[in-house]
Amino acid sequence: MSDSKTTCSDCGAAILQITADMYYGRCVPCHRKVAVITPDDFELPGEILARVEEQDEDPEVYRKLTWLFGTRRTRGLLDWRKEQAKLYRQWAPRLRAFAAKCRKTNRPPPDRSLSIRDHEKQRICELTCQQSIVGLPNTVTICSMPLIALPVAQRLWPSDDGIVLLTPEEESQWNELYSPDTGDWGWLRSWWWIIDDSPQREATFENSGETITITRWREGDVPDGESPWLVHVGECAGPLSGSGHMEWWSWDGKRAKFVSQLGRWIS
Numbered sequence: 493m494s495d496s497k498t499t500c501s502d503c504g505a506a507i508l509q510i511t512a513d514m515y516y517g518r519c520v521p522c523h524r525k526v527a528v529i530t531p532d533d534f535e536l537p538g539e540i541l542a543r544v545e546e547q548d549e550d551p552e553v554y555r556k557l558t559w560l561f562g563t564r565r566t567r568g569l570l571d572w573r574k575e576q577a578k579l580y581r582q583w584a585p586r587l588r589a590f591a592a593k594c595r596k597t598n599r600p601p602p603d604r605s606l607s608i609r610d611h612e613k614q615r616i617c618e619l620t621c622q623q624s625i626v627g628l629p630n631t632v633t634i635c636s637m638p639l640i641a642l643p644v645a646q647r648l649w650p651s652d653d654g655i656v657l658l659t660p661e662e663e664s665q666w667n668e669l670y671s672p673d674t675g676d677w678g679w680l681r682s683w684w685w686i687i688d689d690s691p692q693r694e695a696t697f698e699n700s701g702e703t704i705t706i707t708r709w710r711e712g713d714v715p716d717g718e719s720p721w722l723v724h725v726g727e728c729a730g731p732l733s734g735s736g737h738m739e740w741w742s743w744d745g746k747r748a749k750f751v752s753q754l755g756r757w758i759s
């Protein structure tokens with residue numbers, strides 16, 4: 493690696509030539525000051541633009557990223573995206589075929605056979621899944637939900653190539669066929685809708701080796717004759733990026749009504 497020196501075009505500090513090349517003649521602190529807004533006349537270097545187009549990526553996204561983080565990171569990102577696109581071409585058809593086979597062997601029960609309780613769960617699913625899942629190029633999102641909720645999702649999100657619907661059990665079976673490396677989240681994302689109709693009032697979970705207990709509702713908060721249902725909706729792309737929320741619904745034996753949102757998380 494070259495260690496030739498130059499000076500920052502803004503503050504005059506001595507910097508490595510490689511830094512100047514990456515940050516358009518500036519040192520890192522000066523670059524950060526100007527990097528928040530991408531100037532209209534900033535253009536992607538020709539060789540990067542060619543790769544962006546060849547890989548069918550969005551040039552405007554890369555124009556902003558390159559301005560912000562420099563050309564080296566953009567090249568690294570393009571390498572990673574290329575690898576993920578390869579995995580997508582290799583695995584996405586298998587995943588779709590797996591899902592199609594599941595729907596043949598494990599069909600949702602017909603509407604007429606559903607209880608009032610199941611119909612109410614479907615209604616909640618419809619209300620909480622209104623937001624569509626945005627399909628990204630070369631990406632599949634596994635949407636996992638109970639079997640009775642699948643017809644709702646099929647109606648809400650018809651024929652989208654970027655979405656595969658599975659039950660949680662089927663998703664586990666898929667995970668045995670495909671065990672992703674930790675960096676393989678670029679082509680495969682997950683989204684879930686879970687309804688827990690017999691939740692515990694207190695929940696415990698582990699966080700950095702510590703056991704944490706949270707109380708979801710107080711005794712007496714649930715009216716006599718009603719039982720709480722908890723709805724979890726979440727999504728994640730890889731182990732580090734995700735978001736979701738939990739809703740409390742109350743079931744009185746005939747109808748479920750929304751009570752409150754119990755929590756929202758983002759990581």
Ligand SMILES: [Zn+2]
Nearest residue numbers: 500503519522
């Ligand atoms: Zn500077």
